[in-house]
Amino acid sequence: MNALETRKLDKSFGNLVVAQDISLALPAGARHALIGPNGAGKTTLINLITGALKPDAGEIFLGGHEISGLPGNARAKRGLGRTFQINTLFVSLTPLESVALAVCERLAVTGKWLASLARRRDAIDEAFDLLSRLGLAKDCTKPTRDLPYGQQRLLEIALALAGRPSVLLLDEPAAGVPTSESTALFDAIAALPEAISVLFIEHDMNIVFTFASRITVLVQGRVLTEGPPDEIARSPEVRAVYLGGAKHG
C-alpha cells in the first residue's frame, strides 16, 4: 500500500490546464522529487494534494484511504504535512508558541479555552525538543518575524513535523536560503525520520540528486517521465526540456 497516491488528477483554470492526468505513487519512506520548469504545475499539484485546490477530476489516497473529498485541515489531521514555498508563518508569535500550537492541535487540545497553555508540559517539551533538533532552540522565544530567513525556512519544516505526518510535502524548502545558512537546511532534510514519505519540489539539483530516490519530471501540467535519479539525469528528453533548458535557481 502506498503512503500517498494520486490517480489521474486534472485541474484547469479556464483554458489554462495546470494539471492533466497526474498519477503519482509514494511508497512508505519514499524520497520523491518533483522537478520541472517554472509554471510546470508543481505547486499546483501540492495544493491539489493538500486540499488548497479542488481537482476537476481524479482521486487522492493517503495510506490507502481516499481523502479527495476532505477539507484541508482534515487531510492534515490524517497525517499529511506540508511546507510552503513562500514562508507561511505566524510572524508575531514565537517559534515556541507556533510549534507548541501545532503539537496541541495534534493532541486535539486547541479547543480547550479554560486550560492553561503553560501547563501543557507535554506539548511544550515536545515543541522545544523539535526546535532544538532543528537548531532553533536559541531564539525560540523571539517573535518569528525577527528570525533570519534561513531559520524561518527551518520553522516551516518544524511546524509540519509537529503534526507527526506520515507524508510530508516540501515546497522548495531551500528557496532563497543563502549559502551560509543552507547547511542547517540540508541537515534538517537529511535527518527527516525514515518512516515519513517525502515529496519535495526543488530547483536546486544538488539537493534533488542528494536526497531523491525517485524523480518525477513535470512539464506543462503533465508527467513527462518518472524514474530513479541516474535514469532521469541520462534521459535526453529531460535534458532537452529541462536540465539543458532555461535557467533555474
Add this chain to the structure above:
Amino acid sequence: MSTDPHLWLRHKARVSPYEVAFWIAALIVPYVLLPKYLALASQIAIMATFCISLDLILGYAGIISLGHAAFFGIGAYAAGILSARGWGEPLSGLLFAAVVAGLAGWIIGFMIVRVQHLALLMITLGLSFLAVEVANTFDGLTGGADGLLGIDTWKLFGIWKFSIWGHTSYAYALGVSFLIFLLCRRLVHSPFGLTLEAIRENPQRTTAIGVANRRHLQWVFTLSSSIAGIAGAMLAQTTKTVSLESLGFQNSAEIAVMLILGGTGRLYGAIVGTIIFMVARDQLSGMNPKYWYFWIGILLMMVVLFMPRGILGAMQRLAAKMSRS
C-alpha cells in the same frame, strides 16, 4: 543564553503587580475619592466589558466587526424585557441575556466565519442596521423609539437595592466585569487563545497543521456575543431603560474606537481605551457638547498614526525601553 520554554510561557501568563494595583484602584478610587462619579464608573465598567468582548474577536481572532452593538443591544433588551415583564432578579437576568445574545451570535457566526475583509465589514454593519429595525418594528415588546420602560431591577442577592446613588450598581458592574475579565484572561492564555491568534496571523498555515478555523472562529464569536450581551444587560439593569441606540451603528463604532485607542489584543487595552474615551466624553462634552467628537476624532487619528498598538501598547513599549536603558 538558553531559554527555559516552560518558564518563558509561565512568565508570559503571570499576574503582574500592575494588574493587582489596577483592580484595587478600580474598587477604591470611585467609592472613596470620587463618589459623585459612581454612575459614570458603572458605565465605564459596563462598556469595558463590552470592549473586551470586541477585543476577543477583533484583537485576538482578527474578526473586524462594525456591528457588535447588535449583541450588546440584544442582551440589553433580553434582560430589560424579562424585567419589564415581571422578573427583575439581576443575576438570572444576566444569564438569560448571555444565552439569548450567545445564541444570536452563534447563528450569525455561520455567516461571519465564511467571509473576510470588506464583506465582513458590510455584513457586521448590515447586522447593526437590521437589529435596530427589528427592535423598532416590534415596538410592542421593545418600546420602539420611546425606549423600553418599566424595568424594575430587584435587590442584588435580595439585600442591596439599586439606588440612584450607584453604590450597588458600581459594585455589581465592577464585580461582573472582573469575573468576565478573569475568564477572558484565562482564555487568551489557553491553547484555544493561541489558536485564535494563529488563525488571525495566517489561516492558511493553521489549516495546514490541522486546525478547523471556522469552528474556532464561530465559538469565539458566540462567546464574545454572549459577553457583549451581558454588558448590555448590565446597562439595562442599572439605568433601567433600553434605547434603540444601544443596538445601533454609533454604539458599535464607539466601542471599536475605544478598543483601538487603548490597543487591540491585550485585554487591558480595551479597559484603558474605555476609561479614556468615557472620561474624556464626560469632561469635554460638559464643557462644549458640540465639539466633543472633534477632539475624539483628533485623538483617534493621532493614536492610529503614532501609536499603532494603541495607548497601552505605546506605554508598554516606553516602559520596556526605560527598563533596558
